[in-house]
Amino acid sequence: MSSLAAHTPRQFASELRRWRNARRVSQLELALRAGTTQRHVSYIEQGRSRPGRTMVVRLAESLELSLRERNALLNAAGYAPLFRESPIDDDVLRPVRDALDRILEGHMPYPAVVAGPIGDLVAANAAVELLAVGAAPALLEPPVNVLRLAIHPDGMASRVENLSEWGRHIIESVRARTLRSPDTRLDALLAELESYLPPLSPGPDHVGFAVPLRLRCEQGELQLMTTLTSFATAVDVTLAEVHLEAFLPADDATAQILHERERARRAGGRVGSLPPELVVGRRA
Template sequence: MTTAPSGTAPAAEGVGPLLRAWREQRRISQLELALRADSSARHISFIETGRSRPSEEMVLRLAEHLDVPVRERNALLLAAGYAPRFPHTPLDDPALEVLRDGIERLIGGFEPYPALVVDAMYDVVAANRGVTMLFDGISPALLEPPLNAMRLTLHPQGLAPRILNLRQWRGHLLEQMERQIALRRSAPLRALYEEVAAFPVPEAGGGIAEEPQGPVAYFALPMLLEHEGRTLSFVSSISTFNTPMDVTVAELAVETLLPADPATAKYLQSRLS
């Protein structure tokens, strides 16, 4: 059974101020938005000031051109007096069985290299053996469900002491979270950001200021991870589902860690072959 989210803003506020806030956040003028949505600047102004009630189709069209996340499109519809359009199906619902199976095959096929799937709060919903192999030495408390990828990575009792270029990698992850907060305007995500940003940077690990070396460092920032006495080097890639029609699916992200040097690839192949 699917359910629809109630949205993050009260319907009493009206859809106009919400649309204006999204437009201003995207730094788009009323005229530019009108041209994109095949409307007029006058009509956009009337919608934003409450002088005109947009149709359901117009709300969805403006949300599309403003790149409003699927969850927030439901909030806009509610504020305009319409029913939510996009369901919010639990990932364990039978309706998503095909999706779950596809995810498991995808990350399983990526082995021996690490791959995981996270939701909007960076909670891990699936991971392959390449990921779990790296969990050695992590505090058992951090491994209790729901596993959170940001806590696992940045906590002093997580991977952080073994990330040799931690300051660089930590900065990369925090910037990534900041972009997601700006996109989704999520209070829970902001709270998670403030939590992990406050974690102390461990003094252990010696190579904490180590600069990445090798050809890959010229085009992507690798994560340098100490594992069983050797340095593994990974480049991260994140992908999402195209044109999702469900809130849950829209907020899933698949992260893969590609070996950044031949030694890392050879080691992982020898461990998980």
Template sequence: MTVTAQSRPAGLLLRRWRERRRLSQLELSIRAGISTRHLSFIETGRSRPTPQMILRLAEQLDMPLRERNEVLLAGGYAPRYPRAGLDAPELSSVRAALRMVLAGHEPYPAVVVNRWWELLDANAAVPLLTAGCAPELLAPPVNVLRLSLHPEGLAPRIVNLAQWRSHLLGQLRRRADQLGDARLVGLWEELRAYPGGLDPELPAGRVVLPMRLLADGGELALFSIASRVETAADVTVEELTIETFYPADTVTAESFRARLS
């Protein structure tokens, strides 16, 4: 099946992804098992790639499913990967698994976010972190990075704000660069304009960087671990990230257990 090709040729998109991955034509052609000449013809538009060739190159370039669909469309082909809403019946097992992870992580906070760090779900511990934030920052779609760094969000209560800003902005910049996503670049530009300073140095003696947050007159220390569905064949599922927060000290652990007991 073919569809109307988009304004940007498939070959140009593939070339941009090759350059983003810092691969030469020779390196990519070896990985994909094709000649450098053939790859050059594809990138310059002298040869129209088949959908199978697009997918072969996309796999070697480790392209996200969303972008693989875009290249297929640009080549005049139908998208290969579905993009169901998270509330769609076919994702019921995924939703159930996500809820199991979120609930099982209590009494500590856990969230599910999408590609742009928009909040899709959260467990009962998260409101303990967001108490006192401006209502407009908590109105859907909530962007958890904006909520963290905005002057009317968590930022005034983050003791090590400069370090935490450096961590979040660095993470956002890397994803924006990896994906070439203009929306992520725009978010990075917005957030870096917020006050708070930058301090990329890890505190002495620390193996992880905790977020140190003032709450009820005390201080909580939390670090996070992010998980993804590595076997995803749906765009929505591939773009999901579960971020679970863990206590960095016994005081924080006891505080959360007491709050949700």
């Protein structure tokens, strides 16, 4: 008997009920979203009814599960996964990688990275060398984790003027992700990252953790804002789990410094310390 056929309606029922409770959705609301009846959802959750593959997909979509989680729910119901998971260097993803490379290059002279679900660096532009200045070599060995690099004492932390606030911006972002899509790897990383941060005592003017990064460099203090872009319509698990993080100057002084650094980099042919295979423009 195959592993898929071995699954029972009760196994799927348990998973569906777990996700519905995690999303804080009632049976009626889930039924309305999925285009079925509350009675049918109730029967499914009791293990009295085995849903078809299409219904499982509709329920997963209605619960806003990730592609990986949708595949797992299909498997729990006894069906084969619907969404493929291709290696990032697979030929099927080459057009996407080429497009990402163009975006990274087009963002110069401002730093930008493409990272995986737990922060592992997939690709970067040459300006990201700014973030790696003075970092311990161990933090720059593949796979480079950009979250760890950002707030590790031997990474960027010693140059971040507002580490308490900005570091907690990162922490809260990771925490929100773990609540939305539980992942033991993220749980472990979150515990590690929290151990690096100094205590914070918010004053009366505290407005939250969404603050610009204040980063020291040779030319002065930079103020950088960040934007996150994900692939909302991806049909490949790997692509759905990566995101593009781009840094933007928050003031004219920062923009000027970054332009000057890029001119100096081009004139001096600086190589930098990140793995060359990950940096656009430095690949063999």
